[in-house]
Amino acid sequence: MLNIGHSVIDVSVSIDGTSLPVVDSCRDLGVTVTSDLSPLLHVNSIVSKAHARANAIHRCFVSRNISLLVRAYLVCVRPLLEYNSTTWSPHLKQDIDAIERVQRRFTKSLPGFGNYSYCDRLRTLQLPSLELRRLHVDLVWCYKIIFGHVSLSPSDFFDFRLASVTRGHPYKILKRHRSCTSRSTFLAERVVSVWNSLPCDTVDFSSLSAFKRTIERTDFSRFLCFSEFL
Numbered sequence: 750m751l752n753i754g755h756s757v758i759d760v761s762v763s764i765d766g767t768s769l770p771v772v773d774s775c776r777d778l779g780v781t782v783t784s785d786l787s788p789l790l791h792v793n794s795i796v797s798k799a800h801a802r803a804n805a806i807h808r809c810f811v812s813r814n815i816s817l818l819v820r821a822y823l824v825c826v827r828p829l830l831e832y833n834s835t836t837w838s839p840h841l842k843q844d845i846d847a848i849e850r851v852q853r854r855f856t857k858s859l860p861g862f863g864n865y866s867y868c869d870r871l872r873t874l875q876l877p878s879l880e881l882r883r884l885h886v887d888l889v890w891c892y893k894i895i896f897g898h899v900s901l902s903p904s905d906f907f908d909f910r911l912a913s914v915t916r917g918h919p920y921k922i923l924k925r926h927r928s929c930t931s932r933s934t935f936l937a938e939r940v941v942s943v944w945n946s947l948p949c950d951t952v953d954f955s956s957l958s959a960f961k962r963t964i965e966r967t968d969f970s971r972f973l974c975f976s977e978f979l
Contacts, residue, residue, distance in 0.1 A: 751775050752784050780833050786934075788837040792844045795829055796851060802826045803855040813860045819874055822855055827879070834883045835890050840934045842974050849879050849975065877965075880973050885964060887940045888947075892960050895920060906937040918949040943972050 751772055762769045774783040774790055781791035806821045830848055839845050856870040857863055871878060877885075893899045894906055903909075908923040924941045932938060952967060953959035 751782065753786065778833065780837055788839045788844060791837050792839055792847055795832075796847050799826050799829050799851045800854070802829065803851060806855075807858050815859055815861075815874075818859060819876075822852075826851065826855065830879060831882065831886070834886055835936050838883050838887065838934075838936075838939070840939065845880055845974050852876070852879055878973075878975070880975060881969060884943060884969055884972065885961075887936055888943060888964055889957070889961060890936060891940045891944050892954075892957060896954075896957070898957060907941075917945065918947055918952070918954060920954065921945045943969065946972075 751774070774781055776782070781794055783790055803822065803826050806818060806825065810818060810821065812818075830851060839848070853867050856867070856874060856876070857865075859870075859874075862870050862873075865873065870876075890899075891907075894901050895903050897903075908925065910921045910923055922941045922944055924945070925938075947964070948967065951963060953963045
């Protein structure tokens with residue numbers, strides 16, 4: 750049994766006469782959830798597995814073809830670092846950097862890329878940073894919820910501005926003050942500032958595909974902890 754929050758609920762739960770222990774963390778649908786809702790344990794777990802897979806690619810592939818190695822990374826490593834990121838996306842720099850370090854080390858180990866900066870490696874390989882990709886995923890899910898692409902009620906996640914909007918796009922969300930740190934890191938909270946800042950002249954809200962395409966051309970560096978990853 751997992752207690753969420755600082756208060757401990759004394760509830761005795763048993764199955765077939767066997768009492769269930771109270772634990773500090775558990776794994777649910779592939780994501781490690783802790784009592785304080787910190788993503789640290791999950792981040793450490795996926796980073797360790799991702800480094801192992803990335804190292805295996807460099808050891809096991811005889812070919813030194815850059816395209817082949819990068820393709821192996823995209824198929825075998827990156828999905829592990831991004832699975833269900835909307836539920837655990839970190840906000841602390843140390844966690845963000847720990848995840849990014851996997852891609853940084855892998856690209857540096859590619860033949861001929863050892864002397865390039867991480868930014869130059871990403872630009873040459875045409876790869877976005879992992880932090881930027883998580884932000885894109887957050888925005889896409891925000892779009893899906895607001896425009897009814899998923900079976901979730903927008904009012905359960907967001908408070909919309911009722912007054913007419915004179916600047917920017919017409920789908921802006923109210924940003925509420927939250928005293929709880931854990932709550933402020935949830936998707937419905939962390940995405941608000943980025944969503945409201947989307948430029949209406951370059952971001953196309955007419956369809957999901959158009960939205961995805963246009964946000965990839967938008968500069969989000971001011972919302973990233975490590976803008977040099979761009």
